[in-house]
Amino acid sequence: xxxxxLKIALAASVALNIFAVAGAGAAWMAAKRVKxxxxxxxxxxxxxxxxxxxxxxxxxxxxxxKREMRATALEARPDFxxxxxxxxxxxxxxxxDQFDPVAxxxx
Numbered sequence: 001x002x003x004x005x006l007k008i009a010l011a012a013s014v015a016l017n018i019f020a021v022a023g024a025g026a027a028w029m030a031a032k033r034v035k036x037x038x039x040x041x042x043x044x045x046x047x048x049x050x051x052x053x054x055x056x057x058x059x060x061x062x063x064x065x066k067r068e069m070r071a072t073a074l075e076a077r078p079d080f081x082x083x084x085x086x087x088x089x090x091x092x093x094x095x096x097d098q099f100d101p102v103a104x105x106x107x
Contacts, residue, residue, distance in 0.1 A: 054066065090104045
């Protein structure tokens with residue numbers, strides 16, 4: 001191989017290495033950003049995305065959404081209370097001397 005061929009091969013090799021290093025660096029930075037975003041999302045006290053969307057609405061729309069969400073939650077309240085009572089009863093049955101797996105499963 002002559003000198004010109006070696007220079008071309010060297011330039012191609014350098015370009016390929018620069019491309020590989022840049023790609024690896026970009027992948028590392030992307031992974032780092034994903035990890036940071038995930039850690040930030042798990043921090044307590046941050047605003048929930050739903051509330052961020054609701055708060056961004058005009059006041060009249062925001063109040064209507066909040067009223068509807070509150071009404072829906074109040075409608076579901078008896079179901080949650082019934083589920084809590086069933087869980088408490090199941091726990092009491094598992095702690096008692098007359099443990100009945102079928103009755104606990106039914107609850």
